[in-house]
Amino acid sequence: MSNLTIEDIRSNLQKAGYKLTPQREATVSILLDRDDEHLSAEEIYILVKQKAPEIGLATVYRTLEILTDLHLTHKVVFEDGLSRYDLQKNRGHHFHHHLECVECGKIEEIEEDLLDEVEQEIEQRFGFLVQDHQLTFQGICKKCQQNRKE
Template sequence: MTVNLKDVKQIFREKQYKLTTQRQLILQTFFDHPGQHLSAEDVFDIVRRDSTEIGLATVYRTLELLSELDFLQKIDFGDGRNRYEINTSNEAHHHHHLICLTCGKVRECDDDLLEALEGSIARKNNFEIVDHHVKFFGYCQECREKREE
């Protein structure tokens, strides 16, 4: 599902949710920061610049709702904070992530070399696989260069 404001408004109406100004601001944050993996605190800091009337609890609730409605992808990178990114994929499989253990920078990796393995696992186990998530942990080029200095 590729997210756009028209679809958001329609689905909110269908589900009988209100698309409040605060919810729109939170969603707009992801449109304004494409490709970034934002935590609730990141979103809160960004939104507070334009709206001092918003609370962190509202951001958390809204992120959960947008994730449940499939407008955002919720990702756990193992650092104790959920991250979110706008759902831009029409495909069942999502990109993979490269996570630096030093600076925490996250890069996306579009290579999906698991198709054959996934098919084999599905056949052997008589199991329909609908998705998978892969995270690679290591050190980015900048952090490796700093360590070598």
């Protein structure tokens, strides 16, 4: 569950010189309501249209890019090539790992940072300060494995 609230987002937008317009608020509310999903811009647009019929797809894209630039959302591209968005759940931390089922397309998040030692090794050996990383494991989820056995 995201620890961001609409007020946090409003405050961050204002600090960066943006307003939380009704269209942006409708987009953010979808992300807050569905914070356990990884939605594409098109999926978000379809859901936002139900709350704000006047909104355009370009507005949703611009809002998502602003939120991503401000590190309020996380943009990930999976095997299907679509950019998907979700709210940053751990502000100030960069871990964000995923399990992607290649059969049903389900995407699960791993909350723990499993790469601390790898990052330290990279910093020591290469003098490279890691600021972010993404890790996606592709495989077959439990449900699809069970369906295979039946």
